[in-house]
Structures are given as structure tokens and as C-alpha cells.
Amino acid sequence: MRIEKARYSPSILPEHRGNPLIEALPVKLPDEDLIDELRFYPECSHEERGKDAFERVEYLSRLKDLRQPQLVHLDVFRAVERALKEGYSAKNPHSPTTMNYLHYSLDERPEIEPRTGFFKPKGSGITVIGESGVGKTCMLDQVLGYFPDVIVHEKSSVGLLPLRQVVWLKVDCPGDSTIKGLCLRILEELDRKLGLEPTTPRSTIALLVSQIEAKIKASFLGILVIDEMQNLNLAKAGGAERLLGFLHNLVNNLGIPLLFCANPPFDELLSKSLKSARRAESGGYFDVNLLGQRNGEWELFVEELWELQWTNVVTPLTEALSNKLYELSVGNMDLAVRTFREAQQVIIGSLDERLTEEVLEKGASIAIRASKSARDELAHDQKLNLLKRKKKVKAEHPGETKANPSKKAAVAVNKGKLVQIPGDLSRPHHPEFADILTTLQHTDDLYEQIPDPDLIQRASEEDDPLGPLREAGVLCEDPLKAFA
Template identity: 30%
Template sequence: MEVNHFCPTYVEQNIAEYRDNPLIEALPPIFSENEAARAMILRPQIQPEERAMSTEERWHLLARLKYVVIPRLIFYDVERTISRLLRAGYVVRNPSEAATWRSIYTAQDREQSRNLDWQLIPCESQLLIVGLSGSGKTTCADAVLRSYPQQIIHHSIWRGRHLPITQLVWLKVTCPKNGSISSFCREFARQVDVALDTGGKYEKLFSRARMREDMLEGAMRQIAATHFLGILIIDEIQRLSLHKTHGTALLLHFLQDLRTALRVPVVEIGTSKAASLFTDEMKDGRRASESGLIQFERPSKRVKEWDDFVQRIWTYQWVRHPKDPDDEMLDTVFDLSQSIPDFVVLLFKLAQQRAMLDGTETLTPALLKQTYDHALALLHPAINALRTNTTKSLSKYEDLLPVDEALAKLLEFPRHVTVVQDHLDQLFPVSGAVTTDARTEQSTTRRPYEGSTEPVDHDALNAELPPGYMDMRTAADEGDPHQYLVEKGVISCVFRRT
């Protein structure tokens, strides 16, 4: 995902708790459902004349399928929850308040960080998203994060006061396979380097041989505090269960400490196995349910939402004789994919390739069955488990999938999703799908946040700052950091010393 750096335009907030907070005022507005749909949807281009191209060229066009993202109802639940968590976390970390800076200066010390907890207002801090592999969890998270394109926000002046801070709105980290804290911290550092364009500075720091786990944890807390990390998204959270040395509790407690000490909300994404990680200890189970458990479920039979998804996907036919899917085709697709969106798109792509090669140039139920039998043999055990649809068989689904590397090579797509919202018909009509001239959504629709921010010229940034510019982090070297910031005009003297 491309990282964008911005200078903010501050927007006055209607909600009382969100007022007078530059971190919240710099965010995109709270979206309506229609605005959220426009921010999350992705529609690659397809034109009828492309179907006359050579077979080799059309094989390349099939790669556009990996960019198709159409929000479904559950996407809005995730978007609303992340929007609320992000802002709630910033409420208790307002950079115009002295308590926030005291927490930053002590972030690397776990005990001192805990001692500051009483100064901070409790906030909802966690969301757990679970579902079968291929059901759209990661695609959903990426779509929501795409609605916050300003991942890095550079502040300089807020309401006439110096505010030279860098705000890291969100960070997404994939949980390492061994589930260790050190591996997780290094991956965290790697993603921070990518976001901040630091040239690998943090990854090099975290890779030092003498860095103990407690030192890695402290450095991670310091980075999150210094750059005002808004929300942390951890994908593949079920991998924690593979950590044999200390069990899952160690990293779960670390994540709890991160939320407790710094009030950084955490979104954990994983398969159904991830839910079991939070049931061993009541504390973690309670926290996982504070903001909710959102489960991506698959329909056990054809429903309108799923039919609409297939009809929209069928827009992207590059065979020479396209046609809309009828009931027989929909039944066949459902049976061969068991309604898993990833499998639908994979079957659709491979069937088109087969139709191009054998010269039939059209999709039929028989062709899809041939494709399933010959090209998707690796998925047969997992799909058969879904067909059986018993508790026992469903529990084996993840174990029956090919190993990560083989599955990734087979799919070669990000995860795909379905849609049910009627108001999205104007963005992606269902009827007459194969004759629809689908245009790239980004190029034809103005997104709700466009025009609110401008890209940063990093080379000129310091030169453009007004006289008196200071790096707030230098306050840590002063005898009384709070008084130093008051004298510099960063913190108003009306804030009570504690």
C-alpha cells in the first residue's frame, strides 16, 4: 500500500470529546455510509474493445481482477468501529495536554508508563476480526485504511502555536510465523521505516544482537508514543498459537501493555483459531470484546448478496463471447467455491484462461467444472470440508488448505469481497454486467477526503517553518520538560501541573 505524507487542514469537530485536539482535527471526516463506500470501493477499467485483443494480451488484462474491491455490509461495521477506536485513542493523547508529553518521555520505561495510567481516561482499545481464510478480512481492513490516505501527517502550526510533530495515523503489521515478541517488534520497526521513509533506521536498531526483548518492547513503545500512532492493525493473529516457547500469553500481555500504557487501539485479524487466543484468560477475553468481535461468515446457500457479487465479478470477462451468469451458472459457482470470495475470483480467472486456450471463448458451467477438477485440486479437501458443513469439518478447514506459500502462489490475488448495499448500485450496477463499461473508481469519483490536505515537500519543509521552530523531543533533555514546553509556547500554562 502506497504511503502518503501530508500537511493537515484542521477541521472543527462537532463531537465535544474530539474538539481542541489537533490529532483528531487533522483526520478525514467521519464518513456516512455512502462516503465510506466511495472511499473503499475499487473498480478497475474494462472496455468492450479489449475482448478483441490477442489471447496473450487478454491474459495480462486478467491481472486487473486483483484490484477489484466492493464493500459489503460488514465492511461498514469495521469502518465505523475503526473510526471510533482511532479517535477514542487520540482523545486521551492530546498533544496540547501536559499528561500526554509526560507519557511520551517515560514510554520506554514500562513501570513509569504504568504509573501514568491514572492520568489517562479509559478508552475502548481493541477489535477482533475473525473468519475463514479467503473470506475478505484483510481486504476489508485494507479498504478501511485506504479511507485514511494520510497515513503520515506532518504538523507544524496549530492555532498559532508551534506543533512540530509527526502523526502516524495507522500501522499494519503481519504477525510473524513464530509468534515471538522479538520478531513482532522487528516487523513493527520495518513497517514504521516504510511509513516514515527512514531508510531502515528502526529496523537496524531493532536488529542489534544485544537488544533484549524488554529493550525491543521499550523501543516500540517509544516509537508509538513519539509519532502518535493512532491505531495498530495486526494481521494473521492466529500465528501466535504457533509460538511454542512461552505460549501465547507473552505476546498477548505485551499487546495489552501497549494499549494500557499508551492507549494505542489494536485491531487483531485472524482465522477462527484467533478467537481461542482470547478465551484462556478472562482479562484478554474481556478486552477483546470491549469494542466487539466481528466475524466474517459465509452463506451456506445462495443469497442475493452473494448473487450480486458474482454478477459484478462477471463484468470482468475478457473472453470474446461474454454473457451474464444465469441460475445454473450461479449454482455451479457456489458449489465449486462454497461462497468463499477468494475462490470465486480464482475460479473465474482460471476458467477464462481455459476458454481462451481451447477456443470456446465463453464461460459455461461445464467449463468451470473442468477448471475446478484440473486446476484447483489443491483446494478440493478444504472445499469438501465446507460442503460437509459440520462443526467437525469446518474446524478442519484451515488445516486442509495448502501451506501459505502454495496457497499464495495459487491465488495470486488479494482477498475479494461481496456487496449488498442498494445505494452502491449507482457505483457498480448489477444488471447487464457484461455490457457495463466499468471505469476506475478513483479516476471518476471524487473521494470525500480529497481537497482537505496537500502533499508535503519534505526538502522544503524545514525552510518553510516559521521562526521559533523547535523539535519537541529536545525537551526530554531539559531538567523540567513540562516547564520548558510552557515557556516555548507549546503547552498552555492553564494546564495544571500534577
């Protein structure tokens, strides 16, 4: 949790100036600088590749920390940034309007209007939809992580202002879709961010909702993020509608921006109600899809992923390897990372630590089990779409090929174990021949590996050609005995 003391910067919009809640937020960055803030590339050095196999396997855990922003990351970030400022624009702590808002609920406020007017909420709804594993939660963690959790105000440009501003709050939707379950999670998370002892929840739903609203007001919550919203589909009849109604009341009464994050069934639930759909997308609606090969997203991701090799040799990324990993993961970043990790784990410490298509298939067979049926269904749909496009591509670019021959990766000298990869005929599959075959297969000069290159020719000129071969020790007449 990041708690920072307020540092104020002048707002871009004149109407936001003098509002400490907005001026304490991180300054707006241009896209090129923002991308640097959102990306993260784990370290992978030549020295680490030279360590023992049992140590190099440990480094594979870094793969899950890779963060490669896509275009949707920028769009979601700008939506969250905009929602924060719009929500806070109606809650300047120095305004009589905000004082009235803090002290009275909408139903209980006095008829005497403050000189700056009654509070008018400016909350909005943002919805992020995507299949499991496409990186929605990681993206939200990246976006929200740019903002501090809590900003501590001691004084502002116009006077003293002792308060703690909770910029964002992220909770999971309860599986039973009850308002009480969500309220308890919000209450617990607010207490944690404010550094308070756990608050005893009120006994009834009505009192609990009032308790939550009061705490949200006092903490100047900027945006409420609710993940796993697809849990609503598992609720008993009526639960989803009541919970959505409660959440939208937070927008209407308190002006709290909401961000829903969910798997695709949630969009069907929203579409059933025009009112809910309109509110949920008022601040932006974003589909987070599988990475596409044709739009450059996959290439951007796999190039960074492929750099993270802790094998004792570096296998260059080829078009064939990229296509194979895409085929195995169907463009799902989580599946791709897991497949790549398991593939390396299989061969690290072996005689041959090259990454091949067969090695990637072996990694996928280990990493993708429970999700295999869903993966295969997505792959089937992708192939159907690909077949539909092929005629058009062929007609527009006749004779064009994208072949990109690659250099054969060298194999480091390594006395390791024999790892058999089914289907990979570039590797030895018999332990009795493994060492010498690996050496022969990847040597630069085969001639240097032959002690007596003229032996066969000389033997052919003898009356008993097998005699010289026996003397040289290259004739094996009883292999069962020799290799028993």
C-alpha cells in the first residue's frame, strides 16, 4: 500500500484549480511517458544464464512479472484518470457545498442552500470486459498502481486541510451477490487503507449502507473498482439487480465513479437493462481481447517474453516459434507465459537447452490442463476466422511469403540429463548415444571429430576389411553385450 504526503501541482483546467483533491493527484503525463510508467521488464542477464541448473530454474518465477502495455491499457488509464478528476471536481473540501455534502445525506439535508449550491454528483461508470487470463486484473493493477492508495493532506494552497484521501479502492464482487457481503468488503478495505481498527458493522442492511456511505464520504474515495463481477450470474434470483441498484446509488448520491471488471457473461447481464448498461459505460466501455497476430499486439508481447530465457544458450525467436507459441496459447498472455515457463523448466539442466516447437508443445502439455478445453475452443474459432481471410489475403498478395529462415542456435557444452521431447527429432532419444550425438549434431567442423578419416577407405583395400576395423575399435559385432 502506497501512502504519500500531498504534493500539489496546478491543474490543467481552470475549474479544477484550488481543489486540493485534484491538485494532489499525479500530474498528467503524455502517452510516451505514461507507457514507461506502466511497463515492467524483469531482468535476465548473461551471468544468470551461466549459473547451475537448479539455480536457473528459480529465475523462471520472474516471468509472471512481465508487463507489456497494449493500446487498451492507455485507454483504460485515461478513463480512470478522467473519472477521478470529474468525481473530485464536485467535492472541493474548501467549498460550502462539500461541507453540506459531508454532514447531511440527500434525504436529510436542510432546505437552506449553501451559497455555492447543493452537491451535484459527477460519478461515472467504467466497464472492462474480457476472457479469463487476457490480463484484465494485471492491467488494472498497473493502472491503479500509478496512483497512490492514500494521500495525506496537512495543508493546501488556501489553508489547513487535515484529511486522508483514499484515491482508489478495489474489492471482489461477493459470490452470493448480496449487498451486505459487498459492504463488509468495502468497510474492511477502507479501514485497512485508513489505518484504522476494524469497524464493527451495523446490524441491519439499511444501517450498514448508511455506515458505508458515511465512511466513503469521510475518506473522499476517488473510485471504487469491483473485480469478478461475473459472480453476479451465480446469484439467486433478484440478487444481481439489488446489488447493481446499490452500486448505482453510490454514483447517483455520492458521486463515486465505479469501475466494473468482469468476464463476458457480465455484458449479457448489463444488456438486459438499458438503465444499468448506460450507467456502466458512461465513463468508458472496454473489451480486453486475446492478443491479435495481425495487428502487431502479439509480436510486441512475444518479443519481450522471448528475451527472458534462463537456458544456457539463447534460442533466437523465429516466425515458426512465435506462431507455435501463439497456437498453443491462442493469444492468451497468461497461457503463453505459463507455457514458456514450463518449456524452459523441462530442458534446463539437460544436454540440449534449445527451445524448439516440440519443447513448447511439451511445456503446454504441462501448463495447460484444466483450461485445455476452453483453449481448444478458442483455437477452433480462430482457425475458422483464419480460413475465411486466407482467400482475400492470397488474392491481394499473390506469391508473397513471409518466410524468415533463422540461424540454428548453438548448444552449450553441458553435462546434463537426457530430456526426451516427443516429436523433436533434432534431439537424441537414446541415453547411450546422447552425449556424442549432441556433440556431433552441433559441432562447427565434423572433420575434426573423426580421429582417422581414411580408415574405411584403407580397410576396403584389405583382403579382410573387418580386421582393421576391429583393431581400430570401431566395429561392434555384439551390440547387445556392448550396450547392456
